[in-house]
Structure formats: C-alpha cells, structure tokens
Amino acid sequence: MNEDNLEKQILEIIDKNPTIQKELYESLNALEKSEKAQIRKILNKLLSEGKIIKDSQNQYRKLDENMAVGTIEFTKSGNMAFVQCSDGSEIAVKVENSGISLHKDLVLVEIIGKWRDLKEGRVVRILKRELKYVVGEFVRKGIFGFVIPIDAKINTDFYVAPEGIGKAKNGQIVKAKITKYQSPTKKPEVEIVDVLGDKDDPSIDLPIVIFKHGLPEPGYFPPKVLQEAKELPKKLSENEINGRKDFRKETIFTIDGDTAKDFDDAVGIKKLDNGNYLLGVHIADVSHYVKSNSALDREAYKRGTSVYLIDTVIPMLPFELSNWICSLVEGEDRLTMSLLMEIDPYGNLVNSKIYNGVIRSAKRLTYRKVNELLSDNCSEEVKKEIEFLKPELEMMRELMELLSEKRKERGSIIDIESNEVHFEFDEKGYVKDIIPVERGLSEKMIEEFMVLANETVASYFDVQGLPFIYRIHENPDPDVLLQLRNYLDMLGINVKFPQNIHPKVLQEILEKTKNHPLSKNIQMMLVRSMKRALYSEENVGHFGLASSSYTHFTSPIRRYPDLVVHRLLKEFIKYKGTLSKKEIKKYSEMLPEIAKNSSEMERVADQAEWDLIDMKKVEYISRHIGEVFWVYITGVTRFGLFVEIPQKMISGLIHISELSDDYYIYDERDNTLKGERTGNVYRIGDKLQAKVVRADKIGTEVDFIPYTEDDFEKLKREHPHAKIKVNKKNKKKRKKS
Structure with a gap:
C-alpha cells in the first residue's frame, strides 16, 4: 500500500469522525500484520507532527482550530514556557497554565489569547513524556530525599524514596531515573542510578553536561556503526580515484587550530593569465563512505553534529572516518568535493565549477603559524617549516581583503568577534586562567573562503x-531591535534605525562601537536582536551575511546537513547541472525533516557547549572569592545590576540590597537605578569595582557587591592574600560626588 495514499485515507476517515485503531483497520480492510503495522506507523507519525491527537477514549481525532500540539520548553526563570509546533510556530504558556508538564514534553495546548506577538495557550494534555532521567543535587531529608535538577528549565524537584537512594550522599550530584511523573497532588519520583561525584569536583562537569543534554558518551558508537566504520578501506584504491578530477600535483593545504584532528577543508590558489584569482x-x-540509510548514516542523522565540549569532542562520525580516511591528512591521497572559483581583482565571482576530486595535502598548517608567518615577527622555526607556502598565503591574504571589502559593501555583518575563550587548567583539573581568543588573519581568511564556497554551492540549486x-x-524581530536601540541610546551611541532594517545598519553599529569598552556586550545584544540561523528546505536568504542564498557545504565530517548537500551535489554533477525527476521527488520529501532535525540537534549542541563554558567560568571565579575586579554594568533591572569582568567574560549580579549607601529606585524610562538621597545613578556602561562574594558552579551564578575605598582595610584583614587593587583616580571621583 502506497504510504502517501494511505496517510491521506487515514486523515479523511479521522476528519469525518473520531476513530479508534481497530475501526481504522476495518475501514481500510487491513487484515495482514504488515498492513496493520504500516497504519500504526503512520498514526504515530501524524501524532508526532501534531496533525491528529489521541483522546482519553483512545480515539484518534483531528485538532480543533483553537488547539495545537508541540514540544514545551520552559525558560530558566521558570515563569514562562513556549510550545514549539512542528510548523515552526510558537505558543506562549504562562507557568500557571502549564499544568503538570515538564520541560521537553509533547503537549496539547488550547489557544486562550495573545501574549505580545504570539498566541497564548494552556496545556490541556500531555501526549508524550520526553524526560526519562534527571541530573541534579541530592538533598537528604531523614530517610528519604530529593533531587534538585541542575537544569533550571525543569521546574520541580524529584522525590527519592529510601530504597531509591543507593550510595548517594547529601550534596552529591547524581543521575536519577524517573519512576513516576508528577500528578496534580504529588511530586514526581526518581531512583538514583549513578553518583557523578561531589559538586566542587571539576571532573564531574563534563558528565553533568552530557547527561543534562542527553548526549552520547564520548567515543561511544553502536556496534553496527563501529563495524561499518572498521570495514572501510584504510587507503584509496585506483578504482576509487578513476573518473575524478586529479588535483594531487596542485599546491593544496589545510589550515586549522593547533589541536584539530579532523581536517575537512583544504584550499589552494593561483593567479590566472587574465589577472583573476583561481581559488580551490x-x-x-564523506558521502563516498557514508551511504544513505546505512548504520553510519542513521547515527550521523540522529546526532546531527559533532559536539565540542572544551577539550572533549563527541564526534558525529567514528574516528576511523573523522580522524583518518575522510580527514584531509598531510601527504595522503584523499577524495574530495572540489569547488573551483574564479574571482576578478574587484572581488566578483565570475565563474565556478564543482568536481568529484582527489587531492594530496602538501602541509597541515595551523592558524597560529600562518598568522606568525604573515606578521613582522616570524620565528626562524616557523619560517623553516612553512615559508615555502608564503607566496600562496600572501595571495590568499590579498583575495581575503578583496572579498571582505565586497561583503562589507553589501552589508554583511560576519565581522562579529567571537566570545570564545581558552581555559588553562592546573594539575588537579581546576581552571587556572581564562584567556579570550581573538581571530587572526588566517582565521578570517579561511572564513571568507568558506562563506564564498557556501554561497556558490547554494546558488547552483537556488537559480533552478x-x-x-x-x-x-x-x-x-522589530521588538528586539527596539531593545538594541534603547541599549545603544543608554550608552550614548546614536544610530538611526529605518523602518525596513538592512544588515548595513547593524554593520554601522559594529563600526561605531568596535573600540567601545562594552563592544563585546554590544555585539552580544546585536546577535540577540537577530533570529537564530536555521536549516531549511525553503530559501529565505541569510540576513546576517546579506546573502540571497547560503548553505553549509564545508564541514561534512562534523555536520549532517553538509553531508546531505554533498549527496545532492553528486547528483547535480551526474545529471550535468540538474537533478533527475526521481531525485527531485525523493529530496522534496526528505529535506524538511532533515532540516528540522539538524536545527534541533545544533541547538542542543550549542547549549551543551555554552553550559560547560559557563560552569568553568564560575569554577574559576569561585577560587577568587573576596577579590576585587573592575566590572562594567551590562544590564539594569529592578532587582539589581548585571555586571561583567571584561577580561574574563564572567558575568554576575549585584543585588539591589547590596547597594546599601542609599535607597535605589528603578527608572524604567531610562533604565537606571537612582539613589533617592544621594542622586547617585547606575546605568549600563558604567565602570566600577566589585568584590566577588558567591559563586555557584552548578547553578552558574556569580554574586558581587560594590567595592569602595572604605572596604580596603577590612578586605586586607579578611583576605590577606587577595589581589586587591584600588584605583586612585576612582577614589577622587567618588569623593567629588
């Protein structure tokens, strides 16, 4: 029975009357086990897509117009939740209307009104419980206890009966299995299945994040996946190379970070007789080795992306592929998808062609060494190792500058400095120092080339x-842009926001604020003002890059969408610049689900990476309790000041109760706290000294209190070894006020 036709018939039957499963079998004359299994599969698919629901009488019925199905996600504050529907829409749910749902449950909601620019709903039924385990702190209460979840989005604690405690001790971090979900009158129950360790032990941070986000254990792959990986050849055969464009005699090389082991992109450059650049x-x-619907492919789809957790990688593909046969290792023949792009001296792409290729990387370069070679202070050691590639690297720098200028002309805002940091650890595994990572010349060079490659490949499919x-x-979002404008106004930065926003406006903000002490925060606000980048089968362009069509093609070892793009390119090459009717139909059906899953898994990976970084930042500052730092105010609220130590990118809160020199009133109009008696004003962008008084690594919270010169002698007594610095200029300013 054709699946599409069967789905249509099922929907027609349910549309007329609510129907139980047995009645569906009879209506569709399904007698064989295989036919019934097919119907059940379609019913489950329709339920997960939110097209139908199953009521308390086990009847399948269509959704009323005022009903919707989606995954509920609570905010960290705990007072709101948002239901993500399969069609991409979002429904706001106030916590009092969330019933007994938990974070990530599949729920049925009734639309009850509007909340800002979203529909507002109330949870009327939980269709599927997603949460199976919880990671949290075990708190003992006599013979029983509770697990308080680490994830603030899980808005309840969990009861542990005496027999479910095992070897857990009070205050330890545990993994617990949910045995009973909450009811209107009882808390949910769990049994402890694993003790991760004491909450101050740095070794538990990684497992906490892995369990919290449901990630695979590093190095683990199912046996079938590992078996397929082991069966792959370790060397290329002549048969595999035949019919490919041979680039092995060309000067091609990789440029990556010092610790990288999976090299999925290589570059080469030359000048043509007409004065144009030919960039390869x-x-x-990867698509040559990971065949569609193989065990490797199914696992890669499920993971969606590799996850980078500081110095630990949870790869999308086993190491046999990611670190060897697919990796563009120096001196080894490797299969590639090779894109050649001809660019004129003005930075315009004038021609391009994609090939199934084979290369042999001449050298494994690092960003650090290339940056040094292209600087005025290059060591003899680096010169000796890579100076033979200097002509190509100089030419790449020229081209990068042309492409960068061209991008800026159209308003692309790629030049946002990353908030990436490097952690230095001591011999016990604690964070010793935090060093901001700055992009150098070579990082920008590779980024420019990859952006151009992704745009070029996307254009092949978009134009047809x-x-x-x-x-x-x-x-x-216009409302979020308004918040950005207000933030800039508070800092005294005047930028005109036209009604129809263009990336050039945001680019202007970056230019105006690049030397501002709060430039990182301005960039963060700018990023927050923009919607999240996603994967989609529909092209609506890329606002941030000011690009009409964009894709991800350059990292198939670590991103599933790139692997799919490669498969499409192979068909595109095979059919000389188009796709067959069969492939058009197949991919039209497949791509929406692939895009949705890839976007979701990317979001999980990002959140896991950010969580571990935040925990390590708090761990660092927890070893500096009592010390005084210069901080900038990054946010003002009724309950206090959000501040940041800029050199370490560590954020925290000065609670309003700690502003004890006066009674402070929040002025909503200009977003300030004003002292009623003294007239002192705290506003965004102000610089002050603050003492660290509390750091909660598990909750990723840091508390500060304001520091004044009057505290100096007291601090010296309480913390004789603390690094206390007092700025005399700051003293004079305070005395004047």
Missing part, C-alpha cells in the same frame, strides 16, 4: 528551484 576549496568527500537544504537567517 576542497572538502572531504531544485530541492536543497539552505542555511537561513530571517530578518530581526
């Missing part, structure tokens, strides 16, 4: 309207 971007041909997976970035 060669990407590992062929099915494709795009990387999209929608226009910013």
Whole structure:
C-alpha cells in the first residue's frame, strides 16, 4: 500500500469522525500484520507532527482550530514556557497554565489569547513524556530525599524514596531515573542510578553536561556503526580515484587550530593569465563512505553534529572516518568535493565549477603559524617549516581583503568577534586562567573562503528551484531591535534605525562601537536582536551575511546537513547541472525533516557547549572569592545590576540590597537605578569595582557587591592574600560626588 495514499485515507476517515485503531483497520480492510503495522506507523507519525491527537477514549481525532500540539520548553526563570509546533510556530504558556508538564514534553495546548506577538495557550494534555532521567543535587531529608535538577528549565524537584537512594550522599550530584511523573497532588519520583561525584569536583562537569543534554558518551558508537566504520578501506584504491578530477600535483593545504584532528577543508590558489584569482576549496568527500540509510548514516542523522565540549569532542562520525580516511591528512591521497572559483581583482565571482576530486595535502598548517608567518615577527622555526607556502598565503591574504571589502559593501555583518575563550587548567583539573581568543588573519581568511564556497554551492540549486537544504537567517524581530536601540541610546551611541532594517545598519553599529569598552556586550545584544540561523528546505536568504542564498557545504565530517548537500551535489554533477525527476521527488520529501532535525540537534549542541563554558567560568571565579575586579554594568533591572569582568567574560549580579549607601529606585524610562538621597545613578556602561562574594558552579551564578575605598582595610584583614587593587583616580571621583 502506497504510504502517501494511505496517510491521506487515514486523515479523511479521522476528519469525518473520531476513530479508534481497530475501526481504522476495518475501514481500510487491513487484515495482514504488515498492513496493520504500516497504519500504526503512520498514526504515530501524524501524532508526532501534531496533525491528529489521541483522546482519553483512545480515539484518534483531528485538532480543533483553537488547539495545537508541540514540544514545551520552559525558560530558566521558570515563569514562562513556549510550545514549539512542528510548523515552526510558537505558543506562549504562562507557568500557571502549564499544568503538570515538564520541560521537553509533547503537549496539547488550547489557544486562550495573545501574549505580545504570539498566541497564548494552556496545556490541556500531555501526549508524550520526553524526560526519562534527571541530573541534579541530592538533598537528604531523614530517610528519604530529593533531587534538585541542575537544569533550571525543569521546574520541580524529584522525590527519592529510601530504597531509591543507593550510595548517594547529601550534596552529591547524581543521575536519577524517573519512576513516576508528577500528578496534580504529588511530586514526581526518581531512583538514583549513578553518583557523578561531589559538586566542587571539576571532573564531574563534563558528565553533568552530557547527561543534562542527553548526549552520547564520548567515543561511544553502536556496534553496527563501529563495524561499518572498521570495514572501510584504510587507503584509496585506483578504482576509487578513476573518473575524478586529479588535483594531487596542485599546491593544496589545510589550515586549522593547533589541536584539530579532523581536517575537512583544504584550499589552494593561483593567479590566472587574465589577472583573476583561481581559488580551490576542497572538502572531504564523506558521502563516498557514508551511504544513505546505512548504520553510519542513521547515527550521523540522529546526532546531527559533532559536539565540542572544551577539550572533549563527541564526534558525529567514528574516528576511523573523522580522524583518518575522510580527514584531509598531510601527504595522503584523499577524495574530495572540489569547488573551483574564479574571482576578478574587484572581488566578483565570475565563474565556478564543482568536481568529484582527489587531492594530496602538501602541509597541515595551523592558524597560529600562518598568522606568525604573515606578521613582522616570524620565528626562524616557523619560517623553516612553512615559508615555502608564503607566496600562496600572501595571495590568499590579498583575495581575503578583496572579498571582505565586497561583503562589507553589501552589508554583511560576519565581522562579529567571537566570545570564545581558552581555559588553562592546573594539575588537579581546576581552571587556572581564562584567556579570550581573538581571530587572526588566517582565521578570517579561511572564513571568507568558506562563506564564498557556501554561497556558490547554494546558488547552483537556488537559480533552478531544485530541492536543497539552505542555511537561513530571517530578518530581526522589530521588538528586539527596539531593545538594541534603547541599549545603544543608554550608552550614548546614536544610530538611526529605518523602518525596513538592512544588515548595513547593524554593520554601522559594529563600526561605531568596535573600540567601545562594552563592544563585546554590544555585539552580544546585536546577535540577540537577530533570529537564530536555521536549516531549511525553503530559501529565505541569510540576513546576517546579506546573502540571497547560503548553505553549509564545508564541514561534512562534523555536520549532517553538509553531508546531505554533498549527496545532492553528486547528483547535480551526474545529471550535468540538474537533478533527475526521481531525485527531485525523493529530496522534496526528505529535506524538511532533515532540516528540522539538524536545527534541533545544533541547538542542543550549542547549549551543551555554552553550559560547560559557563560552569568553568564560575569554577574559576569561585577560587577568587573576596577579590576585587573592575566590572562594567551590562544590564539594569529592578532587582539589581548585571555586571561583567571584561577580561574574563564572567558575568554576575549585584543585588539591589547590596547597594546599601542609599535607597535605589528603578527608572524604567531610562533604565537606571537612582539613589533617592544621594542622586547617585547606575546605568549600563558604567565602570566600577566589585568584590566577588558567591559563586555557584552548578547553578552558574556569580554574586558581587560594590567595592569602595572604605572596604580596603577590612578586605586586607579578611583576605590577606587577595589581589586587591584600588584605583586612585576612582577614589577622587567618588569623593567629588
């Protein structure tokens, strides 16, 4: 029975009357086990897509117009939740209307009104419980106890009966299995299945994040996946190379970080007789090894992306592929998807062609060494190792500057400095120091080339309207842009915001504020003002890059969408610049689900990476309790001041109760706290000294109190070894006020 037709018939039957499963079998004359299994599969699919619901009488029925199905996600504050529907829409749910739902449950909601620009709903039924385990702190209460979840989005604690405690001790971090979900009158129950350790032990941070986000254990793959990986060849055969464009005699090399082990992109460059540049971007041909619907492919789809947790990688593919046969290792023949792009001296792309290729990387370069070679202070050691590539690297620098200028002309805002930091650890595993990471010349160079490659590949499919997976970035939300404008106004930065926002406006903000002490925070606000970049089968362009069509093609070792793009490119090459009717139909059906899953898994990976970084930042500052730092005010609220130590990118709160020199009133109009008696004003952008008084690594919270010169002698007594610095200029200013 054709699945599409069967789905249509099932929907028609349910549309007429609510129906139980047995009645569906009879209506569709399904007698065989296989036919019934097919019907059940479609019913489950329709339920998960929110197209139908199953009521308390086990009847399948269509949704009323005022009903919706989606995954509920609570905010960290605990007072709001948002239901993500399968069609991409969002419904706001106040916590009092969330019933007994938990974070990530599949729920049925009734639309009851509007909340800001969203529909507002009330949870009327929990369709599927997603949370199976919880990670949290075990708190003993006599013979029983509770697990308080680490994830603030899980808005309840969990009861542990005496027999479910095991070897857990009070205050330890545990993993617990949910045995009973909450009811209107009882808390949910768990049994402890694993003790991760004491909460101050740095070794438990990684497992906490892995368990919290449901990630695979590092190094683990199912046996079938590992078996397929082990069966792959360790060397290329002549048969595999035949029919490919041979680039092995070309000067091609990789540029990556010092610790990288999976090299999925290589570059080469030359000048043509007409004065144009010929840039080659060669990407590992992962699709040659990972066949559609193989065990490797199914696992890669499920993971969606590799996850980078400081110095630990949870790869999308086993190491046999990611670190060897797919990796563009120096001196080894490797299969590639090779894109050649001809660029004129003005930075315009004038021609391009994609090939199934084979390369042999001449050198494994690092960003650090390339930056040093292209600087005025290059060591003899680096010169000796890579100076033979200096002509190509100088030419790449020229081209990078042309492309960068061209991008800026159209308003692209790629030049946002990352908030990436490097952690230095001591011999016991504690964070010893935090060093901000700055992008150098070579990082910007590779980024420019990869952006151009991704745009070029996307354009092949976009101009013909062929099915494709795009990387999209929608226009910013006007309400959030208003918050950005207000933030800039508070800092005294005047920027005109036209009614129809263009990336050039945001680019202007970056230019105006690049030397501002709060430039990192301004960039963060700017990023928050924009919607999250996603994968989609529909092309709506990429706002941030000011690009009409964009994709991810350059990292198939670590991103599933890139692997799918490679498969599409192989068909595109095979059919000489188009796709067959069969492939058009197949990919039109497949891509929406691939895009949705890839976006979701990317979001999980990002959150896990941010969580571990935040925990390590708090761990660092927890070893500096009592010390005084210069901080900038990054936010003002009724309950206090959000501040940041800029050199370490560590954020925290000065609670309003700690502003004890006066009674402070929040002025909503200009977003300030004003002293009623003294007239002192705290506003965004102010610089002050603050003492660290509390750091909660598990909850990722840091508390500060304001520091004044009057505290100096007291601090010296309480913390004789603390690094206390007093700025005399600051003293004079305070005395004047």
